[in-house]
Structures are given as C-alpha cells and as structure tokens.
Amino acid sequence: MSQRTLIQFFHWYLPEGRLWDDTAAAALGLAEMGVTDVWLPPATKGASGAMSVGYDTYDLFDLGEFDQKGTVPTKYGTRAALETACAALRDHGLRVIHDVVFDHKMGADETERVQVRRANPENRTEIEDEAFDATTHTRFTFPGRAGAHSRFVWDHKCFSGVDRIEDPEEDGVFRLVNQYGDGEWNEEVDDELGNFDFLMGADVEFRNRAVYEELKFWGRWLAEQMPVDGFRLDAAKHIPAWFFRDWVGHCRDSISPDLFVVAEYWHPDRDALATYLERTDHQLSLFDAALVHRFHDAARAGADYDLRTIFDGTLVQSQPDHAVTLVANHDTQPLQALEAPVEDWFKPLAYALILLREGGVPCLFHPDLYGASYADTGNDGQTHDITLAPVACLAKLTQARQRFAHGPQTDLFASATCIGFIRHGTAEAPGCVTILSNGEPASLSAELGPDHAGATFVDWLGHCDGECVADEAGRLEVRCEGGSVSVWVNKAAL
Template sequence: MKKTNFFLSLLALALVSSCRTSDELTTEPSKQEEVHNKIVNVTHHDGRPFSTGSGSGSAQSKFTAGPGGGVLMQGFYWDVPEGGNWWNTVKDKLTAWSTAGIGAVWLPPASKAQNGAYSMGYDPTDYYDFGDFNQNGSTETRFGSRAELEALITKAHAENMQVYADIVINHNSGGQSEANPFTGTNTWTNFSGVASGKFQRNYNDFYKNSYGNNDEGAFGGFPDLCHANPHVQDWLWGRDDSVAKYYKNVMKFDGWRFDYVKGFGPWVVNTWNSNVGGFSVGELWDSNVNTLEWWANNANSSVFDFAAYYKMDEAFDNGNLNALNDDMMWKRNPYKAVTFVANHDTDIIYNKMPAYAYILTHEGYPTIFYRDYEEWLNKERLNNLIWIHNNKATGTTSILYTDNDEYIARRNGYNGNPGLVVYINTSSNWQERWIETNWSSQQIKDFTGNSSWYPTTQGDKWVKIQCPPNSYSVWSLNL
C-alpha cells in the first residue's frame, strides 16, 4: 500500500490519494544458514578483514555475504526529487552501500505511470515503458531514463548486489474511456494505446467483468486488474515477454516487492514466483501474525513483518520492552520475514536506533530505509550494526531478559560462528545484568564500542554485561 498521486482522467485535474490505512526458537540452524545465503544469492564471506574494533566495515568495495546473511536497502522514499535524476543518485551510492555490507536494493516502481514525470509509479499505465516512450506527458519517468535504470542495475550487479523491483499489479491508471457492458457506463479501462504495444487491456481485464464482480480488494478508485482472466495471467507471467520475464530477463531485476497484496489472492504471487523465480516479498499491511504467516505460506513468498513493526513502536516509543516477547513473523518463520523500522508509507517509530539494533541482531531479513541511512540517523552506527548483522548474527534466538526498559537476547551461533548477545536499554541509567552466554571461560567484548568492558565468561558460561543509557551493546567473543 502506498500514497498515490495521479490525474483523474474524467475530470482532467490533479488528485492525490493517500492510503495508510516464544522466548526461544528451535529453527534448524542448517536451514537458517541455507536460507540466508539463498536470500542474498552470493557466496560466503571470503575472509577479507573488516575492522574488529567497532565492527564498522572495511575498505572492500564489493558486497560479500558474511555468516549472518545480507541487508536490504529501500532505495527511495515518498516524493523523491522530481527531474529524472533518481536512478543516477542511487547508482552513485551503490559502492558505498556495498562496502557497508548491504546486499540488495529495492527500487520504486520503474515503469511509466499516469502522472508521468511526477508519479512515484504506483498508478501504472505501461509496464514496458521505463522512460523510453513519450507518453503521459513525458519520456523519462520521475526517476530517469531507461538507460539510467539499466546502468544502475549493471552497477549493482558489479558490486555483487541484487536489485528488487516494486511490482504494482493490483490496479492500473491512465487508460482511455470506453463503453463497458458490465457496468453500463464508460470506464477508464482502455489501455490499447500504450506506447510499448505490450499488455494491451480493455474492460474485460478489470472487475467487474465476465469473470466476476470483484476479487479480494480494490484500491483508490483505480481500475482493479482481474487476475482470473487468462489474458492478464499470460501477460503478467506466462508468455516469454510477460511483465515478470521481461523484468527479469531483459531488465535484469533479481526479485520482487509486491505492492498491496491485500488486493488479490496469494496464489497470484505463488504463480508468478513458480513461473519466474527470484526473491519476493509482499506488502501485506496487517499486524496480525497469523494473517502474515497464512499469506507467506500460500504465496510462497516472504512478507514484511508488520507484526514486529508495531511491537517495536510499542517497545521503543512507549516504554514497554516486554512487548518484544510477543509474537512476530520472524519468530514464526524467519526465512519469510522481512523486518523494517520505516518505509516510504509509514514512519511511526521515533526511537529508531534501538529498533535498528533489534532487527539487525535478530532473525529475519532486515531492511534499512534510505532517509534513515542517508539523512536522519548516524550512518557510522548503522554501518556498525550492519557489520554485526553480517558477521555475528547467526543461529537461533533466545530471549534472556525483559522488563519495561531492558531487553537482552542471545543468538546461539551456527557452524563455528559464535553468535552474539544484544542488550537494549531505554532507561536513563547504565544497566548491568548477569546472563548466560554461548561461551565458557572466554573473553568477550561489546562490538558497538559503547562499553569498554572485556569480561571473561565463567566456566558455566555466565557473565555480567552492561549497557549505556538509551542505547545498546552487542557482545561476542573477542576475536
């Protein structure tokens, strides 16, 4: 779901529409590692050293996955600057992102939408116009030209990064008026004139039509695409030049972020994935973990962990770290959970650094929001957490202690990697706790540099650790 800016053709004036509408896991470690590596689709860490003083990164320029897997960057925000330069802006940041340990970038909808050079892409008209046809008032999209998009993707791949396309297949906009026998009126459902000549649509490709009156959900008054129509299925994923196969085989996208999946059945994403492959994540805006798990299983896809998102808001903004004991998608199935602190639609968490410390030390596939990284938060501290995630955040998770303002959890390690202990403290005082680690009679340190302690664990693996006020510490073997 997203804000959507579009021109309402009937009235020929601008309209802006906004739609906002277990303490211990027992996941098999071998599967954990397998899925992490499958997500980022790159080889294991090749041994080139990172800085271990604070774990903040190295001079390497290409992303290589560490034992903990990869991190996703949302490479845009709502209303990025107009003028067709966004693809170049992102391309110029890829080397730095790769160096920091970011393994993939999610781009905004890349094809021409009704609002042309002003659209964020969520009102799609021509799925095959990436800024190379003069239609809807411009040749380039808001983000740039097709050549600039292709250069971005090529650069990302040179940095060993993947690129995920934002796919909007629930609704369309920008069609011409036509008589519609199913409504008895004229509807804006004639897409026979799209400049690419591909995926031409008419009233029978949208609800209501000969296939029924509606599907799971419509959005914003847009024509609601009918996935039950074989013509739509063929053009979305079936034929050799379908949208999915064109994006993957010609444009070289590596995966998909499916927009507003509440609007159609999970079988649509499942069928897309089985026909085309690639990483996928669905935007199912729902805090109910049962609903998220149901959708992910039936779609054969990852899903954004909105359950964790709202629990983090309760924990970090409302003084109740006990909320982190509650159920979340990453606890149900970490291989299908994409965790996040903010995105282009919603940004309700105020106390963000402990939230990033949480998602970058826990299971799931963590996402970093462009503006948090590039504009609003401390990039060095985020890079440190990315390094910790990629190199230390391995194995299953055990929650060791919670109260209103303290939270301690242990990653249990995997395949020789020692794992970690994360301590989050939202109180105004330093805190100390005795906790049970993975390690017997070994020296540990705080890889954030927030604590200067170098304690040695007892023979029974217990040790006292500390955390500064309104901050976090992350402990592991001093190696």
C-alpha cells in the same frame, strides 16, 4: 553469500531524476556495509509522469524509454540509467529486487462506453443489481510506445472495477459488467470492507486469461532486459492469492528458482498472514507489519513498555522463515497513509532487534541510512516540514550482522526494561551479546561457556566505554546506557 540483508533504496519524497544514478554510486558502500539485496522502487511509467513515485501504474513496459505522460524518464531516471544501476549492483555482488505493481492501472489513453453497477464503498460485497451505462477511462493503447515490447491493448474487459465514471459524472466504487466472476469481485483477497479486491483506478481483472498471460509475459520480459533477483509485490491484500501463487511459481520456473519474493500484505494479524502464506504455497515472504507497530508503540511508551513482549503476535515469532522485518517504509514514514513512525531514540534498538537475531530477513529504510527532508500536507490540512535524521549506528549494526550475528541464539528477556540475547557463534564465525534498555542504564549476565573464560569483550557500537571480561566459567556481565543498545564482541574477533 552473506546473510540476506535488504534495503529499501527509496522513499516517498525523493528528488526527481537522480535515484538510478545514486543507486549506482552507492553500490560499493552498500556491499561493504553488509547489504546483500537492494529493493528498487517501481521502474515503470506512472500516470503522473515525472512526478510519479511509481504506484499509479500506467505502462509496465515503459521503464523510462518512451515519451509518455509528458516525459521520457520516470521520476528516478531513464531506462539506460536503470540498466547502469542494476549492473553496478550486480558488479558489487548485490542482488536486485524489483517492485511489482499489478493491482491497478491509471491514466488511460481513451474512454469507453460500458455498463457498471454501483458498489457500497464501505462494504464492497453490496453491489446494486441494476446496471447502467457510463463512460470509463479503461482503454490503454500506449501510443508513445507504439507496440514496442508488447502489442497488448487493455480495455474494460481487463478490469473488474473503477473509481470514477462520466456521463453520469460520479466518484465511488463501480463494478464493471463483464463475463468474469458472475458480477462479483475476486476471491482470495483480504476481507476488509467486505472484499478488498478494489483499491483504486482501474482495478485489474486477473480472471481474464489474456491479462493473466500478459502479466506472466512481463515478468519474463523484465528478466530479459536487466538483472532480476527477486520481486516486492505491491498491494497483495487486493490481488487474489491464487494469482501470485501461479505468477511467482511461473517466474521461478522461467527466471530462477532462487528468486527472493516478498509481498506487501500489510496486516497486523499474523493469522491473516498465515492464511495468505498457505494460499500462496509458502512461496514468498511477507512484511512483518505487527512488529513495526510494536516498535512504534514501544518508542512512544518509553520505560513503560515491557520489552519482553516486543515480539508477541509478530510474524517473525511464528514463521521466521517467511518474515521480512523492518522499522519503517515509504508508507509508514511521516505524512503517509500508514504513518507509524518510530521515534529516533528507539530506532537503534529496533534495528538491533531485526539485524542481529535469528529469523527473518531485515530490511533497512533509505532515510534511516541517509536522512531525508521534505514537506507535505498532513491529515490536518496543514503543511508540515519533516526532517528524518539518519540512524548514526545503522551502518555499524549492519556490519555487525555479517561479522558477529552467527550461531544459535539464547534470549535474555528477564527484565521489562532491559533485554538481551546471545549469538553463540560457530566454529567459523564469531558471535556477540546484544543488550538494550528503554529505561535506566542496565546490565545483564550472559552465560557464554568455559570456552570464553577470560575473554575480553568490547562494545562494537562504542556506546559503552571500557571492556568486559568473562570469568573462569565464561560468564560475562554486559551493560548498556539508558535508552540505548550495545553489542559486545570478543576483542580477539576484531
């Protein structure tokens, strides 16, 4: 199959009820463009019903099939439409990546009277010694599903903590008193806020063996229902690494050894990512959060940013085989929790840097291909209208990845405001020369070797008119416009 190219085929503000149909309709075009893997949003029923983006997990076994939370379909459509979408992707040679949200559950069906201990929200390792009685929303019976697919009932023994109690009524972070962990949170989670086990809602207790087995069963069950070629693992900072080490290994044994798995361990420190990869036996990849922030900073700084440092401290620089590179996602888009938007002028440069280089699996973002318009409330309390324009050359860059991004790589990082790289090609596939500038129009010299003497090159993206011809030694002078990127390819390869 072609080099792996992933797309996140959704964003936070999609209209209701259409995504599965849109996915099926887009499959052919994505395949022709050079996409190989399609990451779908959480398909399971969320607590907010038809409005749920999917991260407020209610019922893992309801894929838009049962009348629960006021709706049969999820925000994205019915289970039947999901099955059709997955089949269409597979029919066009595309792999299906499912979003897995295990950290928490929300929207309980019943309450329970339990004992809890207060934890300091700013340092969760500080847990009060004294326990007290409270009412919690921790019993999930899924009456609308009535035992179909799974008869497992979740209760307070399946959770480690909650963020709301009643009688007394209080919001905060509360450790449930149970037999797991001697009253402490899970280990092998991120150390933010002392211990980052707790995130929201009813926090799943992975040390409960029944829960552990139910989640393994769900992975096997999903693969029996529809195509599964991989997973995106949500909120990995809050889930013990040992659990995903076991769960991913189990799914590879049960479903396919070739499953592609990427975890959302959103951390800018590559040392923290390296530790997580070690704890999970390097069975998965991680999103390169540091690179996203480099792109954000570079776009804002313009010609004042030293492009030679763009990969410093990134995961793709240190562990390229375990890096998923991206420019934006649903959490970094404007008005979302990790907002770090990359300005429009820089997006073509950023995408060229992830699509055409060796190392890493690049991930496209739905609005960068199709555009998006939405309104939401910002941190300032005001409503903002947002329009995200599609990146005009993104389809061409994605095609270039499959057609020309082959062979060994030589970096041409001589200037702070103009960098480039050569992909030298192979005996079977051509290469290319990529050049980009964050300042004035620029040029650089690429040593291609005598095999390319006299060859004529053109800009695949069409940003630069005319041709460039290699001299008798195979030296090629390439150029690009200011604040732009060009991809020079051998005219004979076209």
